Amino acid sequence: MSVDLHRRLLWSGGHLLASLLMAAAVAALVFFLWFPHPYRDLSGGIKLFLIIVGVDVVLGPFATMVVASAKKSMRELRMDIALIALLQMGALGYGLWTVAQARPVYMAFEVDRFRVVHAVDVAPTLLALAPQEYRKLPMWGPRLIAVRPFVNNEEKMEVTMAALSGAIIGARPDLWMPYDDSTPAVLAESKPVSDLLNRKPEYRAQIAGLIAGFQSSENSVRYLPVAGRDLFWTVVVNANTAEPLGYLPVDPY
Structure with a gap:
């Protein structure tokens, strides 16, 4: 495995883990508080969750894999990932606001x-x-x-x-x-x-x-x-x- 590929997999894997932990916290909020049974089906809570969190979990780590080039310094890489994380949090925040408006x-x-x-x-x-x-x-x-x-x-x-x-x-x-x-x-x-x-x-x-x-x-x-x-x-x-x-x-x- 090349150094470049190893670095991309390492950083995107870490980003994926962090995104999954965040998705678990969002799932607890959505399914235990906003959309408990039977509202996750009656109100489409499952669909909303999968759309919002699914896009967030996939795009963040994928973007990190793209930018995590071995040619970049650690400072450049951290700045790129910080920007991706900021955009990811903004998208997640907007998604949560949308779910809150749709909550039963x-x-x-x-x-x-x-x-x-x-x-x-x-x-x-x-x-x-x-x-x-x-x-x-x-x-x-x-x-x-x-x-x-x-x-x-x-x-x-x-x-x-x-x-x-x-x-x-x-x-x-x-x-x-x-x-x-x-x-x-x-x-x-x-x-x-x-x-x-x-x-x-x-x-x-x-x-x-x-x-x-x-x-x-x-x-x-x-x-x-x-x-x-x-x-x-x-x-x-x-x-x-x-x-x-x-x-x-x-x-x-």
Whole structure:
């Protein structure tokens, strides 16, 4: 092995190791705080992480391999790698900011389903219209909320027309209320799990496994759809308290 190749592999290998350690720290932040299960799938957290960190981990060490010529002095090499690291950190910082904007902030019950609400979905100028406890978006993991009942038919029509135009009902701060206040509505809109089993028999083992996992019977739970970023899942709730117990990668429609 030539001296030049040895130097390039040595420096790029060290850069790769440092990049992988940084990627592990970012993964902990993204998957344990911002996108815990089931949001890494419902909100596309895995895709965002792979795009941002994957590019960062690959390009940094590759650039170091290119510049780590044996013809350069150590001073020149350190300056080049410091510049690469600075650019890499800047790109990673921008990527993290992007992920933070896309992070799920609420799991909202809206009318007849649950919906994942992301930070980017909520207009900052409307947060002042939310109840006091919801005027600052959660930073360290999504919370449960609900959409309050409409005050009259005029408001219902306005919200419906806005939703048809693409406005997410669950992302409207003026409609938010505590999830516990929605228990009767959640239970009224939920359906027996037997209905899901009859319509989706191919998922019978998966559904039965989830129910058994939290030591419940089929009659003690109900289900509702969950709308993610671009897909539907199913949430299983306690038939008495409406507490979400678990999520299934099953489109209930």
